[in-house]
Amino acid sequence: MVDFEFIDALTGDKVGLIYTQGQAALAKVDGNVPNCKSIFFSGCSLLNYAMPLVPAIYNTLLDAGEVDGLSVLCCGKILSYEPNGDVLRASFEDELRNVVAATSIKRFVCACPNCVKALRDAFSKDVRTKDIAIDVLPQTLADIGYKLNPKTCARLIKGDENAEVLFCPHDSCPDRESGDFARGLRALIPDGMWADPKHAWRRSVCCGSLPRAAGKFKQADKCADINGREALEVGSDAIITACMSCDFQLNMAQPHIQCVHYLEMLYDWRINWSQVGDMMKLRFLFNDTLGVIDSSNTQRLFEGMSSSVLDNVEDDCDECRID
Known part of the structure; x- marks a missing residue:
């Protein structure tokens, strides 16, 4: 049973969070990214260690008018610890910049210090993204x-x-x-x-x-x-x-x-x-990044976030569950 559903602000995918199992489910919708200006970027750690807090915080920020979207995409930092990590991370960050530049997003509110540093470093390298505000959750609250x-x-x-x-x-x-x-x-x-x-x-x-x-x-x-x-x-x-x-x-x-x-x-x-030691398993990347990751040579579970690869999936979160 899905406890909370939303459309990811960076990928356009429908995401369902399942608290008791520490899992998420993906499903194809229309493929359009929501028109957001300020998003809550939860980061992998919050999603895995304290999944019920993700929607709770999002609703707090939404009610206060601080955000109008949510994304559970990974910031990409953890890719540095994979074989050929520098190349993997650079590729992911390039795609992230392209995706963000194509949206109307002007601000990220981040829960994780690692995400803040990773996003600031990545966005500063591109004139299209260098002025996007990366704010921290505790100060915002x-x-x-x-x-x-x-x-x-x-x-x-x-x-x-x-x-x-x-x-x-x-x-x-x-x-x-x-x-x-x-x-x-x-x-x-x-x-x-x-x-x-x-x-x-x-x-x-x-x-x-x-x-x-x-x-x-x-x-x-x-x-x-x-x-x-x-x-x-x-x-x-x-x-x-x-x-x-x-x-x-x-x-x-x-x-x-x-x-x-x-x-x-x-x-x-x-x-x-x-x-919670075995719960750190949900890390969502773009599918292009997954295409260059050797899944047999990694200790982490990465999942793709793009409706383009879910053409045969019904519009039902339970149809594409991550085990």
Whole structure:
């Protein structure tokens, strides 16, 4: 049963999200891309780790007039870790620029720090896309008046809504240059409810996701351990992040303190991090990119997003389910 359906703002495909299975379904519609000016770009991590939050956030932004479309396309960064990754990623980004340039989209609101850096870098290389705004979700939410509720945070962190909670922000690597997510995260946390660790902002210590993706597991665990210890040093009750990948890594690879994502606190919906390890499987690319990926030589599952290859599929999401 499909829980939420929408037309992807970048591909024109009909996408159905199935929460209980952590799956998505694609179906052919008329092939036309919606006429959008500002879109929510969820990124792969949010889609996989917290699928129900994707439509929840989209509806929040839609109701506030911040966006008029949604896309679950991958930003392409993860292609760098595939064999011949630089060529694959360059090809994907070229197609992404072409697609975006052909639309009326002028703004992306992104949930993921990796997506923001990837899109800014990619779009800056083309005169057609260089002026498209790439905004960050936490700052956008703060600007329209959202703030974490202290009682909700206390209940989710300590089981007592009257308890006091102190967060230790973790700043992700791709945000070091701009600090946009770091500022947005802190803008959402009430005054007096956060304390920076020894290494923060531009000096933040990687959560360990990058070395883990490169196969350097000892280094990855060491990074996570440092973050956990520094969070304890400032007397915090939990690390809080603006990146789902950081959140996963800091929960799985260090034993010192719990880690939460600000969206868990904002939407009062906890992620069971011990059960999401095998859920990172939905990554949507253009079909031209899939044409040059050797599916036998990759550890990731990529799916095509273009109605042009779904000519024999009925207009029914259940007909083309990703298993």
